[in-house]
Amino acid sequence: MSRLYDVMPGLNILFNYERKWLADDAKAALSVAAVALPVAIAYAQLTGVNAAVGLYSCILPMMVYALFGTSKQLIVGPDAATCAVIAAVVTPLAAGDSIKHWQLVITMTAMTGFWCIIASRFKLGVLADFLSKPILMGLLNGVAITIIVGQFSKVLGFTFDEKYLIERLGGVPTYLSQAHVPTILMALLTVSIYFGMKRLKPTWPASMFAIAFGAALVWLLNLEQLDIKTIGIVDGGLPLFQAPDFNVGIIRELVMPALNLAIVSFVSMMLTARSFASKNGYDIDADKEFMALGMANFASALSQGFAVSGADSRTAVNDANGGKTQLVSIIAAIIIAIIAICLTAPLEFIPSAALGVVLIIASVHLLDLKAVWKLRQKDKQAFYLTLITLFAVLFIGVIPGITLAVLLGLFQFIRTVMRPTDHILGVDINGVVRSLDTSDKAKSIDGIFIYRFNSPLTYFNSSYFKRRLLEQYARHKDDIQCVIIDAVPCFTHLDLSVMAMLDDLNTIFRKRGVRLELAGRKRQLLAWFEKADIKSGSDGIYVHSDLYLALRINQSKQVTDEEKPTI
Incomplete structure (x- = not known):
C-alpha cells in the first residue's frame, strides 16, 4: 500500500479522510x-x-x-x-x-x-x-x-x-x-x-x-x-x-x-x-x-x-x-x-x-x-x-x-555557473573561517592564501577558475607559501578537464615554490586523482579532510620551520 501511496499521494489523504x-x-x-x-x-x-x-x-x-x-x-x-x-x-x-x-x-x-x-x-x-x-x-x-x-x-x-x-x-x-x-x-x-x-x-x-x-x-x-x-x-x-x-x-x-x-x-x-x-x-x-x-x-x-x-x-x-x-x-x-x-x-x-x-x-x-x-x-x-x-x-x-x-x-x-562569485578567506578573532571584506572582521593568515569558488567546476568554467585564482593570488603573493582551495563547493563531480587544469595549476605553483592544497572531499578527490593519474601528497597536491585541518597543519608547519636552528 505504501508503494501505491508513493505513486498516488492523494490516495493517502482520501483513504484516511476525516468527516469533519x-x-x-x-x-x-x-x-x-x-x-x-x-x-x-x-x-x-x-x-x-x-x-x-x-x-x-x-x-x-x-x-x-x-x-x-x-x-x-x-x-x-x-x-x-x-x-x-x-x-x-x-x-x-x-x-x-x-x-x-x-x-x-x-x-x-x-x-x-x-x-x-x-x-x-x-x-x-x-x-x-x-x-x-x-x-x-x-x-x-x-x-x-x-x-x-x-x-x-x-x-x-x-x-x-x-x-x-x-x-x-x-x-x-x-x-x-x-x-x-x-x-x-x-x-x-x-x-x-x-x-x-x-x-x-x-x-x-x-x-x-x-x-x-x-x-x-x-x-x-x-x-x-x-x-x-x-x-x-x-x-x-x-x-x-x-x-x-x-x-x-x-x-x-x-x-x-x-x-x-x-x-x-x-x-x-x-x-x-x-x-x-x-x-x-x-x-x-x-x-x-x-x-x-x-x-x-x-x-x-x-x-x-x-x-x-x-x-x-x-x-x-x-x-x-x-x-x-x-x-x-x-x-x-x-x-x-x-x-x-x-x-x-x-x-x-x-x-x-x-x-x-x-x-x-x-x-x-x-x-x-x-x-x-x-x-x-x-x-x-x-x-x-x-x-x-x-x-x-x-x-x-x-x-x-x-x-x-x-x-x-x-x-x-x-552564466551563473560559468562566472560565479569567488572569495578570499581568512579567520576572525575566534578562529572561524570567513570571507575577507571591508568590514575587517576576518584577517588573512601569514603565508597562507585560501580561495573559494562558488560554483561546481566543469569543463566550461575551469579556465575561468584558473584565471581567477591566479589573478587573486597575484594580488596577495607576498610571502605566500601555500595556496588552499576550499574543495567543497566546487569539486562536486569528476571532470577530466578539471583534473588536467588542476595539474597545470600545481605545476605553476611548484615552480614558484608554493604548495597547492585542497580542503574537503578528501576520499572523492583521492579517487579522482588516481583515475586522472595525478599525484597527491608531497609529490603532488596535498588533500585534507576540511579547511580547519588544512590550516592547523600549515600553521604547525610554519611554527616548526621558525623553530629550526639557522646554520
Missing part, C-alpha cells in the same frame, strides 16, 4: 465549480474549440490531479497562458479546418503530458526553479497583453485580420470604424454586472452571474437578430475518443512547442502550488508534481480536452472557502461533468462579447506592470531580463517569446 473536513470541502468545491465553468468556456473560445471541450478539460484532469498531486489546495484546469500558446501553434497548422484544429489541440496536449512524465521520470523537478521570476513575469505580462488586445475584437464586434499584436494595433482606427454597437452594449452590461456582483457579494462567482445574465437576455429577447454573436451549439454528452486524422508529419511541428508549454506550465503551476503549500504549512514534491501535471494532461487529451496547468484564481477560491483536501477537485469535477453531459443546451446563448469580457478581466489579473517597474529600482539586470521577455512575446509572438524565455533561463543559469 467534508463540509468545508463541499463548500469550496461548489465555489470552484462556479468559477471554473465560465472560465473553461471562455478559454475554449480562446483556444479555438467548442465550449464543451473547455468543460472536458476540467473534469478528468481535476480528478487525476487529486490522485497524483501533492498539493492539497491546487486546482488544475484551463489557463490563459497555456490556451494562448496552443492557439498560437495550432491555428496556422489547422488552416481553418475546425476538426483538424481540435485534433491538433488534443495531440499537443498529449505531447505536453508526455514531456512532463519524462521530466518526472528523470527527476527534473528542479526545472521549477529554471525560469527565474523576472523571466516568468515578462512572459505572463506579455501573454496577458496579447490576450487582452485579441479579445477586444469580440468585445467591439469585429474580427482581426492580422496575426501579430503590432499589426493589430496599427489597424485600430480602421477596426474602430467597424465596431458593432449592440455587441459593445452587451459587453458593457457584462462588465457592470461583474463589478456590481463583486461589490455587493464579493464571495459569489461574479463571472458566472455576468455570463448567465447575458445568456438569459439573448434567449429571452432573441438578441441574435441584432447580430450579437453567441458561442453557438455546444455538443455535450460524454466525450468520445477520436484518433487524430491528419498527416503525421505535422506532429514534428508540435514537438518543441509542446516542450516549451510543459516547462512554462510546470513553472507557473509550481509557483502557485508552493505559495499555498507554504501558507497552509506543508511541503510539495516537485518531481511528483511533474508527474501529476503530465497525467492530468494525458487525461485531458483522452477526454478530448486541451492542455491544463495550475489555476491560481481557482486555487485561491478553494483556499478562501476553506478547502482542506483534494476531494474539492473531485466534487467540483463531478458538478462540471453533470453540466457537460446533461445541461449544455443553455450554453449556446452565451454571448461571445461576455466571454471576451471575462477573458480580459482574467488577463488583467495576470498583469503586474507595477512589479515589473519596481524591479528597475531593486535589480536592473532582472528588470532588463523581464523587459526582453515581455517585448519578445509582444513583438515576435507567444511561441517565439516562450522559446526566448526558456533560452534566457538557460543562459542565465550557464
Whole structure:
C-alpha cells in the first residue's frame, strides 16, 4: 500500500479522510465549480474549440490531479497562458479546418503530458526553479497583453485580420470604424454586472452571474437578430475518443512547442502550488508534481480536452472557502461533468462579447506592470531580463517569446555557473573561517592564501577558475607559501578537464615554490586523482579532510620551520 501511496499521494489523504473536513470541502468545491465553468468556456473560445471541450478539460484532469498531486489546495484546469500558446501553434497548422484544429489541440496536449512524465521520470523537478521570476513575469505580462488586445475584437464586434499584436494595433482606427454597437452594449452590461456582483457579494462567482445574465437576455429577447454573436451549439454528452486524422508529419511541428508549454506550465503551476503549500504549512514534491501535471494532461487529451496547468484564481477560491483536501477537485469535477453531459443546451446563448469580457478581466489579473517597474529600482539586470521577455512575446509572438524565455533561463543559469562569485578567506578573532571584506572582521593568515569558488567546476568554467585564482593570488603573493582551495563547493563531480587544469595549476605553483592544497572531499578527490593519474601528497597536491585541518597543519608547519636552528 505504501508503494501505491508513493505513486498516488492523494490516495493517502482520501483513504484516511476525516468527516469533519467534508463540509468545508463541499463548500469550496461548489465555489470552484462556479468559477471554473465560465472560465473553461471562455478559454475554449480562446483556444479555438467548442465550449464543451473547455468543460472536458476540467473534469478528468481535476480528478487525476487529486490522485497524483501533492498539493492539497491546487486546482488544475484551463489557463490563459497555456490556451494562448496552443492557439498560437495550432491555428496556422489547422488552416481553418475546425476538426483538424481540435485534433491538433488534443495531440499537443498529449505531447505536453508526455514531456512532463519524462521530466518526472528523470527527476527534473528542479526545472521549477529554471525560469527565474523576472523571466516568468515578462512572459505572463506579455501573454496577458496579447490576450487582452485579441479579445477586444469580440468585445467591439469585429474580427482581426492580422496575426501579430503590432499589426493589430496599427489597424485600430480602421477596426474602430467597424465596431458593432449592440455587441459593445452587451459587453458593457457584462462588465457592470461583474463589478456590481463583486461589490455587493464579493464571495459569489461574479463571472458566472455576468455570463448567465447575458445568456438569459439573448434567449429571452432573441438578441441574435441584432447580430450579437453567441458561442453557438455546444455538443455535450460524454466525450468520445477520436484518433487524430491528419498527416503525421505535422506532429514534428508540435514537438518543441509542446516542450516549451510543459516547462512554462510546470513553472507557473509550481509557483502557485508552493505559495499555498507554504501558507497552509506543508511541503510539495516537485518531481511528483511533474508527474501529476503530465497525467492530468494525458487525461485531458483522452477526454478530448486541451492542455491544463495550475489555476491560481481557482486555487485561491478553494483556499478562501476553506478547502482542506483534494476531494474539492473531485466534487467540483463531478458538478462540471453533470453540466457537460446533461445541461449544455443553455450554453449556446452565451454571448461571445461576455466571454471576451471575462477573458480580459482574467488577463488583467495576470498583469503586474507595477512589479515589473519596481524591479528597475531593486535589480536592473532582472528588470532588463523581464523587459526582453515581455517585448519578445509582444513583438515576435507567444511561441517565439516562450522559446526566448526558456533560452534566457538557460543562459542565465550557464552564466551563473560559468562566472560565479569567488572569495578570499581568512579567520576572525575566534578562529572561524570567513570571507575577507571591508568590514575587517576576518584577517588573512601569514603565508597562507585560501580561495573559494562558488560554483561546481566543469569543463566550461575551469579556465575561468584558473584565471581567477591566479589573478587573486597575484594580488596577495607576498610571502605566500601555500595556496588552499576550499574543495567543497566546487569539486562536486569528476571532470577530466578539471583534473588536467588542476595539474597545470600545481605545476605553476611548484615552480614558484608554493604548495597547492585542497580542503574537503578528501576520499572523492583521492579517487579522482588516481583515475586522472595525478599525484597527491608531497609529490603532488596535498588533500585534507576540511579547511580547519588544512590550516592547523600549515600553521604547525610554519611554527616548526621558525623553530629550526639557522646554520
